[in-house]
Amino acid sequence: MGYVGWRPAQEVLVNGLRRLEYRGYDSAGVAVADGKGGLEVHRAAGPLDNLVAVLPDDGVAGTASGSSAALRATTGMGHTRWATHGPPTDRNAHPHTDATGRVAVVHNGIIENFAALRAELEAEGVELTSDTDTEVAAHLLARAFAADPDAGLTAAVRAVVARLQGAFTLVFTHAERPDEIVAARRSSPLVVGVGQGEMFVASDVAAFIDHTRDAVELGQDQIVTLTPEGAVVTDFHGETAKTRPFHVDWDIEAAEKGGHDFFMLKEIEEQPTALADTLRGHLVDGRVVLDEQRLSDQELRDIDKVFVVACGTAYHAGLLAKYAIEHWCRIPVEVEVASEFRYRDPVLDRSTLVVAISQSGETADTLEAVRHAREQKARVLAICNTNGAQIPRESDAVLYTHAGPEVGVAATKTFTAQVIACYLVGLALAQTFGTKYADEVAREYAELESSTDAVARVLEAVVEPTRALARELAQSKAVLFLGRHVGFPVALEGALKLKELAYMHAEGFAAGELKHGPIALIEQGLPVVVVMPSPKGRAILHQKLLSNIREIQARGARTIVVAEEGDETVRPFAEHLIEVPSVSTLIQPLVASVPLQVFAAEVARSRGYDVDKPRNLAKSVTVE
Numbered sequence: 001m002g003y004v005g006w007r008p009a010q011e012v013l014v015n016g017l018r019r020l021e022y023r024g025y026d027s028a029g030v031a032v033a034d035g036k037g038g039l040e041v042h043r044a045a046g047p048l049d050n051l052v053a054v055l056p057d058d059g060v061a062g063t064a065s066g067s068s069a070a071l072r073a074t075t076g077m078g079h080t081r082w083a084t085h086g087p088p089t090d091r092n093a094h095p096h097t098d099a100t101g102r103v104a105v106v107h108n109g110i111i112e113n114f115a116a117l118r119a120e121l122e123a124e125g126v127e128l129t130s131d132t133d134t135e136v137a138a139h140l141l142a143r144a145f146a147a148d149p150d151a152g153l154t155a156a157v158r159a160v161v162a163r164l165q166g167a168f169t170l171v172f173t174h175a176e177r178p179d180e181i182v183a184a185r186r187s188s189p190l191v192v193g194v195g196q197g198e199m200f201v202a203s204d205v206a207a208f209i210d211h212t213r214d215a216v217e218l219g220q221d222q223i224v225t226l227t228p229e230g231a232v233v234t235d236f237h238g239e240t241a242k243t244r245p246f247h248v249d250w251d252i253e254a255a256e257k258g259g260h261d262f263f264m265l266k267e268i269e270e271q272p273t274a275l276a277d278t279l280r281g282h283l284v285d286g287r288v289v290l291d292e293q294r295l296s297d298q299e300l301r302d303i304d305k306v307f308v309v310a311c312g313t314a315y316h317a318g319l320l321a322k323y324a325i326e327h328w329c330r331i332p333v334e335v336e337v338a339s340e341f342r343y344r345d346p347v348l349d350r351s352t353l354v355v356a357i358s359q360s361g362e363t364a365d366t367l368e369a370v371r372h373a374r375e376q377k378a379r380v381l382a383i384c385n386t387n388g389a390q391i392p393r394e395s396d397a398v399l400y401t402h403a404g405p406e407v408g409v410a411a412t413k414t415f416t417a418q419v420i421a422c423y424l425v426g427l428a429l430a431q432t433f434g435t436k437y438a439d440e441v442a443r444e445y446a447e448l449e450s451s452t453d454a455v456a457r458v459l460e461a462v463v464e465p466t467r468a469l470a471r472e473l474a475q476s477k478a479v480l481f482l483g484r485h486v487g488f489p490v491a492l493e494g495a496l497k498l499k500e501l502a503y504m505h506a507e508g509f510a511a512g513e514l515k516h517g518p519i520a521l522i523e524q525g526l527p528v529v530v531v532m533p534s535p536k537g538r539a540i541l542h543q544k545l546l547s548n549i550r551e552i553q554a555r556g557a558r559t560i561v562v563a564e565e566g567d568e569t570v571r572p573f574a575e576h577l578i579e580v581p582s583v584s585t586l587i588q589p590l591v592a593s594v595p596l597q598v599f600a601a602e603v604a605r606s607r608g609y610d611v612d613k614p615r616n617l618a619k620s621v622t623v624e
């Protein structure tokens with residue numbers, strides 16, 4: 001984040017960084033003018049509060065250091081870090097400075113050629129004081145500015161970005177330009193906040209929404225020069241650049257905890273609304289419509305193969321897309337983690353549709369998969385929760401999930417919203433291909449709408465008993481998850497939630513694979529969560545899973561079974577039965593996932609962990 005204006009910059013920055021902490025929280029720092037023609041930089045490993053503890057306050061508090069002049073500074077920058085190069089220590093925290101301490105920089109992304117640049121600087125006698133890729137940018141800027149101070153800071157930044165390779169969104173300040181902040185964007189997002197006599201720049205509007213709701217989104221390879229009077233945007237060659245001004249209309253309250261201890265718990269409860277909001281307005285005159293479509297119907301009709309690419313939880317939503325799209329459209333669908341997809345030379349052409357799923361719309365692996373697909377002339381459809389993010393911007397068609405801001409690092413409401421969005425995409429394709437008549441599409445759509453009530457009923461019925469169960473099992477060494485058919489992605493997702501929040505060994509398996517290896521893991525007292533299919537749907541699947549439960553019980557497992565209300569056949573085999581409403585096959589993953597989210601959150605809480613900010617993770621993974 002950067003600020004230039006009339007308020008005390010340090011305060012603006014700290015408040016802004018609180019809102020950005022979800023992006024990374026292993027260290028933080030700020031740099032402001034020191035009132036003596038230099039910069040005052042404070043950095044601290046750990047959460048933002050560690051930084052706050054070392055910042056100058058009113059000059060009275062004993063713990064603080066630094067000058068009180070810094071408190072009056074009205075220009076500055078700040079950062080919360082998610083480490084890529086070098087451990088999360090004080091010295092690796094941003095901002096980084098040049099040797100004189102007159103230039104400071106904060107950075108998101110990875111400078112891929114930093115080793116060569118570092119060697120070049122060291123050969124010139126520059127001493128680098130951190131392990132980061134970022135620090136080279138501060139030294140390069142100092143050098144470029146010193147070479148021609150009259151050309152200005154923006155020209156110096158332009159010279160620096162011309163030397164960098166990789167992903168870099170950078171914010172610079174120079175002590176000799178006390179009323180100026182210059183930022184450059186390649187890859188990671190950057191938005192400018194336009195105030196009265198003050199300007200902001202940040203990764204997310206949340207950082208400055210308390211001060212202004214007028215914003216400008218920076219495009220790829222653009223540089224913005226901020227002074228209290230305004231912003232000038234140019235491209236990396238110095239030409240005036242086009243920008244996209246917008247007004248932020250969402251309420252910051254929506255991002256507050258709403259009475260819960262953790263955002264994640266609030267976000268779990270918001271799922272019925274997230275589903276309803278995602279579905280709303282997508283059936284128009286009997287046809288399913290996307291939010292943006294830059295493809296003709298004929299181009300869509302020409303599609304003969306679908307790839308779904310995504311990471312983490314979004315990948316699990318993608319696995320469910322396969323069941324729906326293949327079933328409704330009779331077209332082959334492959335689902336792949338984005339980081340693997342682009343490196344294995346997938347067979348793509350203009351009749352391939354790549355569906356990219358990403359909550360943030362900025363996940364580097366997914367974004368690069370999208371770019372690779374487009375280079376091969378494939379069509380790309382994005383499912384995204386962030387309006388105007390890079391992935392939808394680079395796609396041919398977009399369907400937004402309207403789950404609202406998700407602050408907890410663990411995806412919950414955005415997962416179920418992604419699943420429902422995948423189903424909408426399936427219906428849109430089915431109507432285009434003519435594999436479903438309008439009345440069939442309308443019936444399926446109504447089925448999707450029924451999911452909101454079903455999820456609301458799960459929330460009413462299962463939250464408390466599931467929490468009690470989680471507390472009972474919180475000290476387990478490991479937990480396994482089993483499912484078949486659409487229950488398999490649910491098992492994977494249940495295991496991922498437990499891993500990332502409770503730091504517990506958790507694995508999800510296709511129940512049919514049990515006998516091919518994983519059953520060797522079963523030992524006395526091991527909790528195994530089983531996601532049962534409905535006995536009314538495919539009875540054969542239900543019977544097979546019952547057999548799997550018997551097999552693990554015989555080997556001493558504790559069985560926790562998520563099953564449909566009224567499924568009496570499973571009761572004798574379930575040490576703990578979690579009953580969910582009876583719904584259609586494709587809706588079942590939505591209702592079955594909710595108790596597993598609650599379970600993971602409560603196990604984590606019982607173990608004393610921060611549910612919203614699990615260790616080593618960040619909400620948006622903008623590096624590969």
Ligand code: M6R
Nearest residue numbers: 312313314358359360363410411
């Ligand atoms: O923003 P994205 O949907 O692209 O993020 C993908 C994953 O990083 C994300 O789903 C991650 O796995 C979550 N922390 C899981 O809860």
